[in-house]
Amino acid sequence: MPPVRPRKLAKVPFVELADGRLQGVVSSGSDIGRVYVSSIAAGTHAYNCSTNNNRPCGGLYGAPCKHLQALAAEAVLQYGLDRVARYLRVEVPEGAGLIGCLDGSHEPAPAAMVFSRFLRHLAYLEVPDTTMPIPELHWFPAEGTVG
Amino acid sequence: MLAVQLTALLGGEPQGTAEALALVHGFDEALVHGLGRLAEERAEALDALAGAFAATPIGERLAEAAAKVASGSIAEEHLTALAGGRAALLGAVHDALLAGLDAALERERAPWQAAPAPEADGAGNPMTDAGNPAAGARSWLRELAIAGWRGVDHDLVSAVDQTVEGLLAVPEQRRLAVLLDGLAAELRACCPVGTMDRLPVRRWADLWTRALLLAQGGAAGAPQSAGTVSGRLLILGVDVHEHGTAVQFQVHGVLEPADGGRARLVRAAVTVAKVDTITGPATWKLPNRHRMLLAALADRRSLDLTDMPLLDSGDLVWHDDRAVVGGPADPFTTARLTLTGALAPAAPPLDRHPVGIAEPVLVEGYRVTGDGSFDLGGAVLDVDAGRLPACGPLTPQLVAGSSACVGLVRWDGGRWLLQPLAVQATVKRQTVEAGTGDWALGPTDPKVVKAEARAGDAVAVLRERAGRLLRR
Ligand SMILES: [Zn+2]
Numbered sequence: 001m002p003p004v005r006p007r008k009l010a011k012v013p014f015v016e017l018a019d020g021r022l023q024g025v026v027s028s029g030s031d032i033g034r035v036y037v038s039s040i041a042a043g044t045h046a047y048n049c050s051t052n053n054n055r056p057c058g059g060l061y062g063a064p065c066k067h068l069q070a071l072a073a074e075a076v077l078q079y080g081l082d083r084v085a086r087y088l089r090v091e092v093p094e095g096a097g098l099i100g101c102l103d104g105s106h107e108p109a110p111a112a113m114v115f116s117r118f119l120r121h122l123a124y125l126e127v128p129d130t131t132m133p134i135p136e137l138h139w140f141p142a143e144g145t146v147g
Numbered sequence: 148m149l150a151v152q153l154t155a156l157l158g159g160e161p162q163g164t165a166e167a168l169a170l171v172h173g174f175d176e177a178l179v180h181g182l183g184r185l186a187e188e189r190a191e192a193l194d195a196l197a198g199a200f201a202a203t204p205i206g207e208r209l210a211e212a213a214a215k216v217a218s219g220s221i222a223e224e225h226l227t228a229l230a231g232g233r234a235a236l237l238g239a240v241h242d243a244l245l246a247g248l249d250a251a252l253e254r255e256r257a258p259w260q261a262a263p264a265p266e267a268d269g270a271g272n273p274m275t276d277a278g279n280p281a282a283g284a285r286s287w288l289r290e291l292a293i294a295g296w297r298g299v300d301h302d303l304v305s306a307v308d309q310t311v312e313g314l315l316a317v318p319e320q321r322r323l324a325v326l327l328d329g330l331a332a333e334l335r336a337c338c339p340v341g342t343m344d345r346l347p348v349r350r351w352a353d354l355w356t357r358a359l360l361l362a363q364g365g366a367a368g369a370p371q372s373a374g375t376v377s378g379r380l381l382i383l384g385v386d387v388h389e390h391g392t393a394v395q396f397q398v399h400g401v402l403e404p405a406d407g408g409r410a411r412l413v414r415a416a417v418t419v420a421k422v423d424t425i426t427g428p429a430t431w432k433l434p435n436r437h438r439m440l441l442a443a444l445a446d447r448r449s450l451d452l453t454d455m456p457l458l459d460s461g462d463l464v465w466h467d468d469r470a471v472v473g474g475p476a477d478p479f480t481t482a483r484l485t486l487t488g489a490l491a492p493a494a495p496p497l498d499r500h501p502v503g504i505a506e507p508v509l510v511e512g513y514r515v516t517g518d519g520s521f522d523l524g525g526a527v528l529d530v531d532a533g534r535l536p537a538c539g540p541l542t543p544q545l546v547a548g549s550s551a552c553v554g555l556v557r558w559d560g561g562r563w564l565l566q567p568l569a570v571q572a573t574v575k576r577q578t579v580e581a582g583t584g585d586w587a588l589g590p591t592d593p594k595v596v597k598a599e600a601r602a603g604d605a606v607a608v609l610r611e612r613a614g615r616l617l618r619r
Contacts, residue, residue, distance in 0.1 A: 006427055008601075009608040018335070019301070033615060078424065120312070122613040124392050125606075127315050127420035129434060131465035133370070133458070134418050135498045136326040136357055137388035137395040138505065139350065142536035144543075 005078060012074040014118045017087045021109070022075050025052075025118045026067040035118075036067040037111035042088050045104030052115040060106055064099055072099040148252065148508045148556075150524030156251035156556075156563055157526055161243035167236045170196050174233050175352040181295025182216050182226075190217035196232050205231065223285050226292055230359040233352070238499035244558050245504055249491070252508065257411075259493035260459065262371040280313030281320060284327060284362040288355060296351055299340040307331050315420070323361040325418065329390040330354045353502065360497060368497035370460035378404040379473060380413070380450040380463075381481040382443060383507045383553055384568025385584040387430075387536035391423035394430045398440065398584070399507045399555070399568070401485040402452070402463075411490040412507065415440065415463040425605045427537040428590045432606045439470040444584030449476035461492025478553045478569045478582060482509035501558045510565065511551035519547050521565065531557060531564040539583040540592060541567055548572045553582075 015024035023039035026049075036057055038049040049057035049067050059065030064072075075084045076098055085092045092101045173192025177185060185193075193216060197209035209232045212225035249256050287307045294303060307327060314324035330351070337343055360368075381401045388395040395418040402413045417440070419433040434441065443450045451471045456464040486509060494503060510528070513521035521528045532543040534557075546552070549570035557564045569582035590596050 006429070006602045006605065007424065008603045009424055009605050010603055013609060013612050027612070035616070119617060120308075121422050122609060122617055123312075124420040124422050125609055125613050126617070128318075129417055129419040129436070130318065130321050131415070131417055131437075132318075132321065133397070133414065133416045133460065133462040134322050134325055134388075134393075134395055135503050136322055136329075136354075136361075137390075137393065137397075137418065138502045139354060140329055140388050140390040140393075141534040142387035142389040142394065142538065144533070144535050144537050 005080070007074060007077040012070050014121055015071065015075045015078050016117070017075070017079065017084070018117070019113075022071065022084060022088055023114045024071045024075070025115065026070055035115075037114045037118075038065075038067045038071045039109050039111075039114060040064075040068065040072070040088060040102065041104065041107075041109070044107075045088065045090065045102040046107035046109070047102070047104055048107060048109040048111070050111045052111060054111050062106070064102070069099050072097075148510045148523070148528075150512075150526055152251045152253070153523050153526040153528055156248060157528075160561070161240070161247055164240055164243065167199075167240050170199055171233055171236050171352075172349070174229065175348045178292060178352050178355065179296050179346060179348055181293055181298050182221050183219075183293040183295070183298075185217055185219075193217060193229065196229065196236075199236065200232055205235075221289065221293055223289055226289055227285075227359060227363065230356045233356050234360060234497075234500070237353075237501065238496065241494070241499040241501050241504065244501055245494070245506075248504070248506055248556060248563075252506070253487075254489075254491050254506070256491040257461075257493050259495070262459070279364075280310050280317065281323065281362045281364050283307075283310035283313065284323060284358065287327075288359045288362065291355060296334075296346050296348075297341045299334050299338065301335070301338050304331050304335045304338060321418070323358060325390075325393045326354060326358050326361065328392050330358065332391045353500065357500070368495055370458035370462060370495045370498075373457045373459040375454040376402060376404060376457045376463070377453050377455070378402055378406075378451075380415075380443075380452055380470070381476050381485060382447075382449070382584070383478050383481055383486075384555075384582055385444055385539075385587075386505060386534075386555060386566070386568065387538060387583060389426070389430070389536070392420055394419055394421055394433065396434060396584075396587075398444065399505075401481060401489050403485070409490050410485050410488060411461070412492060413457070413461050413463055415465045417465060422609065425609070428539075428586050428595060428599055429602075429605050430538050431587050431589065432604075437465060437467040439467050439472055440465060441587040442472050443470075444587035446472070446588075447475060447477055447582070449473040459493065460495050460498065477580070479509065479551060479571060479580070482507070482553050504558050505555040505566070507553065507568075508556050508565070509551070509553050513550075513552075515547050515549070519543060521552070529562060529564050531559070531566045534566040536583055538586060540581045540585050540590075540595075541570065541583055545572055545581055546570055548574070 012026050020042050021039045026036045028034040035052050040047045047064050049065050057065050090101050174196050177189040193213040197213040200206045200209050208228045212228035215225045311328050314320040383399045386397045397416040401410050403410050417434040451473045453469050455469045513523045516522050519530050535541045546567050549572040551571040552567050553569040554565045554567040571580050
């Protein structure tokens, strides 16, 4: 399993390829307490964007909003274009951008589940460290720099 | 490590290794296709595994387990027995390999002394308590075994999420939590496993086996307290382990007891939880409350310990407030002066698996071959460049240009390997030294500092998000 590549997290703190979707959380540019949950389905490329309280994103005018564009761009940084394109089942010609090659339309998708996965993700940062040895981690050597 | 020692080490694998591994492989193949529908040859493989223990106290239990599983009645106790048999075979391989390594290095190892059996705790007995996350782990591992790796899908993988959350909340279950989380993430990334060309068959069976044994509850076979120690800790280097949600910094060193007793090889580890987007040099920010340990690593200094708890596995249980940074201590000097006479620790029974072999050595006077191996007077030791962590300055190029190396001897894929922890190299006629812990207080290479600044502070961003969103 290739390790993910480091990227700036300020705008899009969470991206994952899971549950048959590219999904993630985009921080609002204007309100630090608000986040958007954005997702693109594999195969159909149906997309959705809403606040974590399920209010529809105002930027969806028949095309992916800036949050979805940011999500796609950061996913490519994190996983590489090949892996994201393969997961979404989309052909991306050389030199083209991922988001422009998607041909889905807006369809409602569950935001609550993605948001709770994000909270679960964040909860790892609150697990206290331990100084008891964990011999099992010898099966997981730290990998060298990628790329 | 001298040429003659390396020659002795490479002299051939211990007798019985191939036979033991063949029995293990038979069991592992059964796990690929699932115990739920066991073809005849796989049932025979389970019989063979059990047969190897026929003359031992666990022979009868294993024979019964193999027969029951073959007949389709797959209870947790049967799986536990088979996992125990598989672990015992690899434990024997571990013991034989380590004995060979000790003999080659002329390294003396403390004998294992079994601690008295821990008292049964009726109230929290994990065997009966259905709400216990360890019970959830056993039940998930049973489902995996029945489905087989080929039958693993997203739903089966996700079924362990809550168990992992529960285990992470219990400090005593950290080993199991970290292991299950790593296994689940690998399986998730491979879903649906049925369509994969090649599977890491041995590896996943290793992880499954260890998880099932750890999920039994109780402390049998785990390291026990060996009191406290005071003295000077001289660091040899740091070994870094990492998966998406955990990183372990394991320091290897030599402890010189304050009472003038014999020097001993010890380790000290810090494991922190993280997420996959925190990686490379940024991971050093996570253990930042252990300032003394990090400073000693980054500045190549010794540490003066007072009443530091020690386990009988040779692991210090690090308390940063019981350590003070001491004078300069170069790992090469430490290795030259102290490695030969230091007493090595015994491995606790549960940890005896070849993957756990990581013996510190000093290698010098070698010629680097075309494929990056070290040729020591005709005996060739392969270098494990895949274990150079991205959080430090060691690169395959630096290792290939080196003239001396402090590293860990490992055994993987049927051969001995050297994992570098620090190297000395000559660059523009100057001797330079680089080690895996050099960036413990932050990267020192301006190019890396710049790249880190560009990427922003992932740890700070996520901590801010957690602070704002988690408790609403
Ligand atoms: Zn939006």
